[in-house]
Amino acid sequence: MTETTPTPGPDVARRRSARRWLIIGGIAVVFLLIIGYVIGGAAAASGPVARADTALHTAVSHNNVMVDSFNNDPFKGIDLKSDNPDIPAAKTAVATVKQGLAKWQAQVSSDRTALQNVRSDLKGSLLTLPEQGTLDRHRQRVDAALSATEPTPLPTPPIMPTGMSAARSKGEMRGSGPSRWLRVIKGGKK
Numbered sequence: 663m664t665e666t667t668p669t670p671g672p673d674v675a676r677r678r679s680a681r682r683w684l685i686i687g688g689i690a691v692v693f694l695l696i697i698g699y700v701i702g703g704a705a706a707a708s709g710p711v712a713r714a715d716t717a718l719h720t721a722v723s724h725n726n727v728m729v730d731s732f733n734n735d736p737f738k739g740i741d742l743k744s745d746n747p748d749i750p751a752a753k754t755a756v757a758t759v760k761q762g763l764a765k766w767q768a769q770v771s772s773d774r775t776a777l778q779n780v781r782s783d784l785k786g787s788l789l790t791l792p793e794q795g796t797l798d799r800h801r802q803r804v805d806a807a808l809s810a811t812e813p814t815p816l817p818t819p820p821i822m823p824t825g826m827s828a829a830r831s832k833g834e835m836r837g838s839g840p841s842r843w844l845r846v847i848k849g850g851k852k
Contacts (some may be wrong), residue, residue, distance in 0.1 A: 700792045707793035710783035714800040717780045721773040721807050728766045774811045777804050 736755040740748050784801040786794050 699789075703790050703792040706787070707790040707797055710780065711793075711796060711800050714780045714784060714804055717773070717776040718803055718807055721770075721777065721811065724766070724769040724773055728762070728769075731762045731766075770811050774808065777808050777811070780804055781808065 736758045737752070740751045740755060742748075742752060781801065781804045784797050784804065786797050790797060
């Protein structure tokens with residue numbers, strides 16, 4: 663007597679087929695979720711990146727305008743060493759430079775504020791994790807621009823010893839040139 667193995671019935675084949683389609687459907691859903699996560703992260707990061715680009719381009723264009731104004735010498739053509747210097751033209755040039763500097767200072771201040779606001783937007787989140795490299799790159803550019811626009815104090819002149827200023831007021835400082843100044847500063851002969 664030979665025993666034959668029973669062949670699976672149609673119910674078993676349907677269960678395997680249903681399980682197979684369930685696994686394929688689950689994989690497809692996971693795949694679509696990953697694609698949606700990447701696209702959503704890119705969309706969420708695009709706003710801060712665009713605002714950072716705008717702030718950076720504005721700061722650079724303001725800087726370029728100021729460099730151009732410094733390259734165009736307002737004192738060109740004004741002879742200040744002659745016996746009869748053109749004082750009204752010099753005053754006009756000084757007023758032009760002063761006005762340009764005030765405008766530039768206001769622009770640098772507003773650019774700095776815009777860059778600081780944008781920098782806080784460039785922090786990553788769980789949603790923007792796929793675009794973290796782009797956000798980091800833009801944050802570095804914003805940090806560089808912020809350090810370039812950081813207010814720095816003007817250099818202070820060296821402090822004169824009290825004896826030196828007293829000697830100058832009495833007219834005791836004779837001689838000229840750096841060697842004379844060095845002797846006075848070092849405390850040597852007057």
